Each structure stands twice: as structure tokens, then as C-alpha cells.
Amino acid sequence: MTEYTPPKVWTWDKESGGRFANINRPIAGATHDKELPVGEHNLQLHSLATPNGVKVTILLEELLELGVTEAEYDAYTINIGEGDQFGSGFVALNPNSKIPALQDRSTTPPTRVFESGAILVYLAEKFGHFLPTDPSTRAECMSWLMWQMGSAPYIGGGFGHFYAYAPEKIEYCINRYTMEAKRLLDVLDQRLADNEFLCGDEYTIADMANYAWYGALVLHNIYDAAEFIEADSYVNVVRWAKQIEERPAVQRGRRVNRPWGPEETRVVERHSAADFDIKPA
């Protein structure tokens, strides 16, 4: 490893290298003018089917599965590799320039929500599902939701980045974040040893949020790391993630805003249930 002595003041004078280097910048705000498209429904989602994105589409599909027709939504794909998150319309919805972002046009003026956890709470409260109302169970649900929101940067920005995306394999960084990723998986595994879902018997937004990340680690070999972290050894997490993944709403939610994977499974834009019937030509 080459020795690096940080200068007195950091300057942005070279690309860091590695995947996503082209979209990383040390400043906020729009880089270009671009209005967002608007569909027919009150709920307008601008997102991508990454773990942070699918949390929200899973909840919307679960609400629709329950018959909550007001949860119908238009979903548009934000291509973060091409910098769509820095367009003026998107930045007006989310000053942090990250997917997912939601606009609810049923209110006057329209309500914007950014941060996936905040979107889950907003929708769960608006429609009265998947967030327990009893104060103690609600506290447990919020605790696991916030735990997920706090832990994702260690999994994605730390472990995933240094194990899979960094331009060089740095042992110190991989050790630090693998240690943390495995500790987090063990926290979840121990909780799920005695509980069907994170808050007990009830499937909630905390399960959706955590499934999106930890399900990807234990079932979908995200970062090509399943063997490295011994994903199969977290048997309770595997059991829980498989159970969640069997749900039709989860299967639909995972397809929305996904411009990759088998052609016939992609639902790059979603405007109605019919969009899931797309078949290859």
C-alpha cells in the first residue's frame, strides 16, 4: 500500500477511481436543468431498483395487494450512473441527490419526501398499514427501521465499496467493514432466532427495509460476497428473507425501476399493474 499523508486542506483535483467515481462530487446541488416527468397518479416515485429503492416499491405493492387503491403510483427510473440525480427537478425533490424520492400530489401544495426510511413511514402512516400503532410495538418497528438506515452505509458504502468497487483491495478497509457487516448480520440473526419478523408476529416496514439490504446479501450474492462473509451461516436471516421473498408484492416491487436483469422481468417505468405483464417481443 502506498503511504498517503493528507494535505492541510483537501482538494478535489483528481478522480478517486473505482466504480461510481464519475458521479462522486464534494458539492451539492443541480448540475443541469431537467424537469421530471409527471404521471396520472397522486404518488410519483423517482427511483432505481437498488436496495434503497426497492424498499419503497415493495411497500407500495404491498399496499396495493391489500386493496389500497390510493397507493397507485407512477414510478420513473433515475439512472444514477448517468447523473439523473443531479437534474434540477430531482434535486427539488431531494436536495441530497439520491434515490428514492417521492412526491405526493394529493396534498396542497404537493408533499415531497426523501430518505427511504422517511418515505416508508410517510406511506405507512398515510394509509394505516405496516407500522404498528401500539406505542411499544411501534417503537420496536421504528428501532429496527432506524437500525437499518444507520447500518446501510456500513454495508454499502463501507463493505461493498471496499470489497467490490474500490480500485485496489485495501486489507485494512476490507477487514474493518467485513467485521462490521458480519456483526450486523449476527444482530439480525439473533433477533430472528426467536421472532418470525423483526417486531414479532407482524410483518412491518422494518422487515421491508431490512430485507432489501440483508436479503440481497444472503440470497442474491450482492457484491459477489456470499462466500466471503459466509452468508449461509446466518440461518435465521436466510429463513426470514426467503419467507419475505415469496410474497407476490415483494416479487413485483423488486422489478420496478430495474433496467437490468432478464429483459422480460424489467419494469423500467411503472404506471399500473399491467406493466408487470410485459413479455419479450
Ligand SMILES: N[C@@H](CCC(=O)N[C@@H](CS)C(=O)NCC(=O)O)C(=O)O
Ligand atoms: N439514506 C438514503 C441513501 C440513498 C442512496 O444512497 N441512494 C443511492 C443508490 S442506493 C444513490 O442514489 N446514489 C447516487 C449518488 O450517490 O450519486 C436513503 O436511504 O434513501
